């Protein structure tokens with residue numbers, strides 16, 4: 053799975069982000085706006101909790117029977133005229149897309165915004181084969197033209213404000229196609245209009261479209277793309293050939309299940325009762341849309357997550373990004389600090405689950421990138437117990453380093469604590485030293501992280517335990 | 526092992542000990558009618574109006590005045606001046622037409638959504654995508670209360686397009702802007 | 718009913734006044750609360766940092782200390798949450814279901830007062846301007862809801878000032894406060910700004926850990942706002 057190469061472990065990356073006041077301001081504004089919108093439309097639904105539990109149950113049921121549903125999906129897709137491919141990893145999936153493009157002799161494809169194609173680094177892989185992949189979602193276009201990295205699942209350019217976007221369009225559009233108008237201002241409507249003109253020529257000439265899918269219905273072979281701008285419809289409808297890369301966890305059993313998920317997703321995601329456009333298609337439709345349809349079913353670490361008894365529920369995720377918007381850590385440091393296309397609370401569990409812990413310090417730092425405040429779980433439309441999974445992953449990180457020849461000071465401290473906390477008598481003795489310990493503590497590295505900006509409390513004259521024993525009235 | 530065999534083998538191994546989970550019982554939706562439908566469509570800043578079958582031709586003529594428009598086969602309102610998609614119009618030709626007039630398969634009151642199943646009078650998907658105005662005629666008896674009712678009426682073997690207001694984006698500072706790539710003007714007429 | 722006080726390791730060592738206040742308060746309400754001295758720590762610091770094996774002795778000491786009690790009262794949302802939700806994890810790890818037995822009879826202080834004793838007016842008096850921060854684990858892990866507010870509203874002379882963005886995390890988060898100190902302090906600073914904006918003399922919460930973090934920021938800024946555990950306000954007369 054592709055990560056942002058060279059991202060340092062979370063605490064360092066966060067420190068850099070925290071030092072950027074513009075970023076902080078852009079993020080706080082955006083996350084608070086969308087949180088409020090979400091809260092309003094969720095409150096409209098009479099039994100949101102029942103809907104959430106139903107969403108969770110649909111996903112859990114599907115995951116528990118995933119082999120059957122995948123085979124059913126494959127059969128339904130094939131019967132509907134699609135060509136089904138399987139990919140163990142990113143390289144295999146990218147190779148399928150490149151081969152399709154080459155078979156049609158094209159040097160460009162148009163893309164619907166999709167998390168999975170970012171996860172596998174498709175654009176870079178196609179570029180290496182001489183094929184340009186044009187992002188057509190407005191935010192993705194901003195990121196692509198700005199040679200930037202996405203920082204949010206739904207709004208990848210959330211870290212950019214209108215002035216920055218105007219500059220990117222004015223400077224970079226010409227090199228990619230139709231230039232931005234000379235008199236472009238930073239009004240959002242004008243910026244959107246510039247993107248419309250820039251991309252329209254690409255839509256009208258494109259031969260190959262590439263998409264992901266929000267859902268894949270096993271029973272009918274129906275793929276679903278949920279979007280706002282219409283760029284998705286353009287890519288799914290106008291080209292002659294369509295390749296959709298679909299993570300194996302996107303399956304749902306039946307068309308009826310979409311009912312629950314389509315009530316949960318837009319409200320959680322953009323804070324709307326329904327998003328502007330949802331496209332559903334099953335294979336090839338004669339005389340309407342692409343006449344050659346490929347579907348790539350992708351693993352790329354999903355089966356690692358699936359095999360994790362506690363973490364499995366992370367695969368319920370429908371990528372709504374509500375947990376990012378609700379997260380006080382994400383709100384302050386933004387998405388880049390997570391070093392992955394999946395940032396925020398879901399990224400803090402999904403990356404370690406898919407990639408495994410114990411080898412990459414950056415990945416190992418992610419489960420700790422949370423104060424465990426629980427807001428993510430509270431807003432998650434499929435009730436993923438993110439804090440519980442974070443805590444479990446922390447244990448996996450610790451276990452992976454057990455028996456190391458050079459244990460971290462933290463591990464030594466925890467061993468000491470285990471001993472002290474094994475008996476009340478022993479603890480009573482060591483508490484006598486509390487005052488002394490606080491004095492010493494001021495010089496230890498772990499504690500200097502505390503005292504850099506916060507005072508330590510004054511040491512009490514007597515512990516509670518001593519008071520109870522000696523002085524209780 | 527092929528990729529297929531290996532992925533399926535990994536999946537089987539991963540869920541071998543997973544507890545089976547029952548599929549949920551249906552969660553009923555809200556209960557709205559045409560009134561709510563119109564309100565909710567209007568919330569998306571689409572134009573929405575209600576009229577009788579007799580009033581319809583005049584309303585449609587007014588909505589299309591001054592615009593070129595394409596009319597798909599099988600539309601239940603006769604519009605002889607419309608461009609036909611026969612022979613099939615190219616994307617570039619469609620881009621040169623201002624508007625499209627279609628029927629719909631279902632309207633959803635709670636969410637203000639129209640769903641096209643691209644059957645008679647709705648045309649292939651590109652027709653309602655490339656022109657900048659979409660005039661959609663919905664019969665009052667096609668309006669259902671909420672998403673579950675719509676899903677129950679629709680056929681997944683057909684292509685389906687769910688439309689809730691005009692094309693929009695909130696990608697710039699979360700400010701909603703109507704109209705990016707899809708039709709920038711959505712006009713819904715509820716008949717009957 | 719035998720009621721045991723799980724004072725928490727942090728209150729025991731650094732904030733004994735919070736523990737003393739619980740004793741004063743419960744005795745006034747006719748509960749003869751006991752402090753089983755075998756208790757140490759609920760195990761939360763270890764579990765939340767990923768050291769499950771290291772949590773076993775603490776959890777075992779806690780379970781053994783409270784073996785004879787019908788109810789365990791904890792003046793901390795996160796430690797009560799730990800007993801209720803994390804002892805099970807440790808029990809599974811250790812293969813010893815006996816380590817999870819306290820979950821059903823453990824109450825955070827405000828839950829014990831309102832749900833078990835059925836009181837909201839505890840006869841307290843505290844003539845000061847107070848703002849209340851609902852800590853994350855009380856709010857979201859335990860779901861204590863408005864119980865602490867209902868208790869505070871009955872305190873004589875007390876002016877309860879609304880804390881803006883009250884449900885936002887203060888940024889403490891256990892070892893998060895040192896592992897991700899910059900983010901933690903950024904969150905705490907926002908909380909402190911909201912607290913100062915209320916004009917309160919006291920910041921009150923049900924968790925000494927969050928108060929230690931916020932109090933540390935307040936003291937560093939010489940802000941003049943004092944921190945107090947919910948129990949201390951409810952014990953005051």
Ligand code: SF4
Pocket residue numbers: 320368369370371372373374375376398428431432433434435436
């Ligand atoms: S974890 Fe839940 S809240 Fe976060 S993106 Fe996934 S579905 Fe949405």
